[in-house]
Amino acid sequence: MRILLVEDNPELASWLIPVLSSAGHALDHASDGIIANQLLESEPYMLAILDVGLPRMDGFEILRRLRRRGSRIPVLMLTAQCGVDDRIGGLDLGADDYLGKPFDVDELKARVRALLRRGQGQTGGRVQCGRLQFDAASRSHSVDGTVLALTPREMAVLEVLLYRQGRPVTKDALAEQVAGLCEDISADAMEVYVHRLRKKLAGSGVRIQTLRGLGYLLDEDVAAI
Numbered sequence: 396m397r398i399l400l401v402e403d404n405p406e407l408a409s410w411l412i413p414v415l416s417s418a419g420h421a422l423d424h425a426s427d428g429i430i431a432n433q434l435l436e437s438e439p440y441m442l443a444i445l446d447v448g449l450p451r452m453d454g455f456e457i458l459r460r461l462r463r464r465g466s467r468i469p470v471l472m473l474t475a476q477c478g479v480d481d482r483i484g485g486l487d488l489g490a491d492d493y494l495g496k497p498f499d500v501d502e503l504k505a506r507v508r509a510l511l512r513r514g515q516g517q518t519g520g521r522v523q524c525g526r527l528q529f530d531a532a533s534r535s536h537s538v539d540g541t542v543l544a545l546t547p548r549e550m551a552v553l554e555v556l557l558y559r560q561g562r563p564v565t566k567d568a569l570a571e572q573v574a575g576l577c578e579d580i581s582a583d584a585m586e587v588y589v590h591r592l593r594k595k596l597a598g599s600g601v602r603i604q605t606l607r608g609l610g611y612l613l614d615e616d617v618a619a620i
């Protein structure tokens with residue numbers, strides 16, 4: 396899932412970037428409000444983590460513009476620990492959650508997971524398709540309880556397909572969710588990931604179909620059950 400982190404404190408950003416990336420998310424980082432606003436206009440993020448005090452445009456204004464454009468992506472505001480006004484202001488503008496600085500990294504990760512699930516219309520910590528299950532807390536995919544050995548990239552592709560099961564996802568949309576701004580995943584590379592995933596899902600009763608012109612679709616292979 397692709398996330399935008401907007402934080403101008405270099406120390407905090409350099410601490411958060413590896414934490415969020417290691418959780419398997421494609422992460423972009425902006426330290427300037429206007430650039431963050433432009434990125435939110437042009438890139439298909441699944442979540443934004445917004446600091447309040449930023450150069451050139453503050454987090455409230457970024458959020459106000461985001462909601463005015465009709466975007467409903469989840470937004471987590473990073474506020475001063477004692478900044479009650481900041482929290483109320485953010486929630487009133489349409490933030491989904493807030494975290495007071497300084498915060499515990501595990502709490503941030505848990506809130507990110509919860510917001511991503513909510514953004515995908517899932518409220519539980521697990522997503523299931525047939526015998527395939529994704530556990531958001533441990534970030535593992537399993538079939539009948541046996542954890543699949545997947546590379547981080549394969550895991551990211553399968554996660555997106557699983558959250559959108561039964562609906563086609565174009566190759567471009569998939570690439571945009573699993574890679575950040577600084578990476579480029581070619582259509583060939585995406586085919587390789589999907590090819591490997593199909594092998595690892597063999598016999599699971601879950602398949603990844605290629606729909607010509609529409610992309611990939613994950614569903615239960617009813618004929619195989």
Ligand code: CA
Pocket residue numbers: 402403404446447448449
């Ligand atoms: Ca700041």
